[in-house]
Amino acid sequence: MSQYSFGFVYVLTNKIMPGLVKIGLTTGLAEDRATGLFSTGLPDPFEVVFRATTSHPAELEKRVHELLKEKRYRPNREFFEVTPELAASTILQARQETDGIKAWAKKSQLYLQHGDRLLLSMRAGQILFLSAYPSLVALEAAMIDLWQVHTDGDTFELYFTDDPAHHSNDEFRSPEGATNAADNDIIIYKDQLVPGDRLLWMDDTEPRFISALFESKCHCQLIARSRNPKFTAEGHPKLINVDAGWTASSQVATAKQYVCSLPRPRTWAPRRPDTTNGWADVAWKNAPPAYWLPQLNQQPVNGETK
Structure with a gap:
C-alpha cells in the first residue's frame, strides 16, 4: 500500500474570462479536470496553461490561495485576477514550502x-x-x-x-x-x-x-x-x-x-x-x-x- 502519491495544482484560463485564472488541485490529470469543467453553460473550454506536480496537493493549493487572497475574485470560487505567469510563479514559490x-x-x-x-x-x-x-x-x-x-x-x-x-x-x-x-x-x-x-x-x-x-x-x-x-x-x-x-x-x-x-x-x-x-x-x-x-x-x- 503506497503512502505517497502525486497530485497536481493547475492554472486554467478561458477565452470568455479575460483577466481571470482558475487555480485548483486534482488527484487526476489537470487536462481531465479542464474537460470536466466544460459544460453546456460555457461556449469555450478551459485551457491548462500550467500545472505543478506535488506530493501535497491540498497543502499546496491552500498555500497558493493564501498568497493570492487579495486577488481572489470571490471568496467561494477558485478564480483570481492575476496573470497566468504570476499564478505559476506563486505555485512554484509555495511548492518550495509544501514539498521542500x-x-x-x-x-x-x-x-x-x-x-x-x-x-x-x-x-x-x-x-x-x-x-x-x-x-x-x-x-x-x-x-x-x-x-x-x-x-x-x-x-x-x-x-x-x-x-x-x-x-x-x-x-x-x-x-x-x-x-x-x-x-x-x-x-x-x-x-x-x-x-x-x-x-x-x-x-x-x-x-x-x-x-x-x-x-x-x-x-x-x-x-x-x-x-x-x-x-x-x-x-x-x-x-x-x-x-x-x-x-x-x-x-x-x-x-x-x-x-x-x-x-x-x-x-x-x-x-x-x-x-x-x-x-x-x-x-x-x-x-x-x-x-x-x-x-x-x-x-x-x-x-x-x-
Missing part, C-alpha cells in the same frame, strides 16, 4: 515502498548524499554519489516499484509528456535506487542545519528536473554534479558519517546484481508512462469539486 526540505524533515526517516511517488522541491546549494551497503557483511555503508542543487525550484521525482526491470532507459520521457499539455521542466539527470539505498537531503544554509532521510525498500526511478538549467564556464550543462570548488561543511560531513554508520537497512539488493546467483536483472525494459503515473489510466470523475 523542511516539510519532509518533519517526517523523520521515511521508508519508501512500491507505489510511492515523491516530489522534492529543492533550493540552490542543497546537497543530496546517496549511500548503500556494498554487501550484506559490510561493516558500514559507502558513498554512492553526491549531488548538488544549482537552481531554486529544481526537483527530484522518486518513483518506487517492486519490479527491478521497470527502470528507464535512454528513451525515458516524463509520464506527464503523454498529456500534451502545459510545459514540463527539463530532465537534467536520471538514476536508479535499489533496496537498501539511503538518500540524505541536507541544507546547511539556514541558521539551523536541516536534513531529511529516505530509505528505499524497493527499486526506484529517480528523475531530476530544472526550469532554469545552469552551465559551466565551458558551456557544459551542470546537471546535479557538485561544483569543483565546493567543500563539505562540518555539519554535512557529520551527517554523512552518521548515515553511513546506521544499521543495515530493512531490505537490501546489490547495485550490480549477478543474475547467475539468483538476483533479478535491472533496467532492461521501459515501462509505459501509465506505470509511473497511474492517473493516465484513470477516468475523470464526474462531479469532482476541485
Whole structure:
C-alpha cells in the first residue's frame, strides 16, 4: 500500500474570462479536470496553461490561495485576477514550502515502498548524499554519489516499484509528456535506487542545519528536473554534479558519517546484481508512462469539486 502519491495544482484560463485564472488541485490529470469543467453553460473550454506536480496537493493549493487572497475574485470560487505567469510563479514559490526540505524533515526517516511517488522541491546549494551497503557483511555503508542543487525550484521525482526491470532507459520521457499539455521542466539527470539505498537531503544554509532521510525498500526511478538549467564556464550543462570548488561543511560531513554508520537497512539488493546467483536483472525494459503515473489510466470523475 503506497503512502505517497502525486497530485497536481493547475492554472486554467478561458477565452470568455479575460483577466481571470482558475487555480485548483486534482488527484487526476489537470487536462481531465479542464474537460470536466466544460459544460453546456460555457461556449469555450478551459485551457491548462500550467500545472505543478506535488506530493501535497491540498497543502499546496491552500498555500497558493493564501498568497493570492487579495486577488481572489470571490471568496467561494477558485478564480483570481492575476496573470497566468504570476499564478505559476506563486505555485512554484509555495511548492518550495509544501514539498521542500523542511516539510519532509518533519517526517523523520521515511521508508519508501512500491507505489510511492515523491516530489522534492529543492533550493540552490542543497546537497543530496546517496549511500548503500556494498554487501550484506559490510561493516558500514559507502558513498554512492553526491549531488548538488544549482537552481531554486529544481526537483527530484522518486518513483518506487517492486519490479527491478521497470527502470528507464535512454528513451525515458516524463509520464506527464503523454498529456500534451502545459510545459514540463527539463530532465537534467536520471538514476536508479535499489533496496537498501539511503538518500540524505541536507541544507546547511539556514541558521539551523536541516536534513531529511529516505530509505528505499524497493527499486526506484529517480528523475531530476530544472526550469532554469545552469552551465559551466565551458558551456557544459551542470546537471546535479557538485561544483569543483565546493567543500563539505562540518555539519554535512557529520551527517554523512552518521548515515553511513546506521544499521543495515530493512531490505537490501546489490547495485550490480549477478543474475547467475539468483538476483533479478535491472533496467532492461521501459515501462509505459501509465506505470509511473497511474492517473493516465484513470477516468475523470464526474462531479469532482476541485
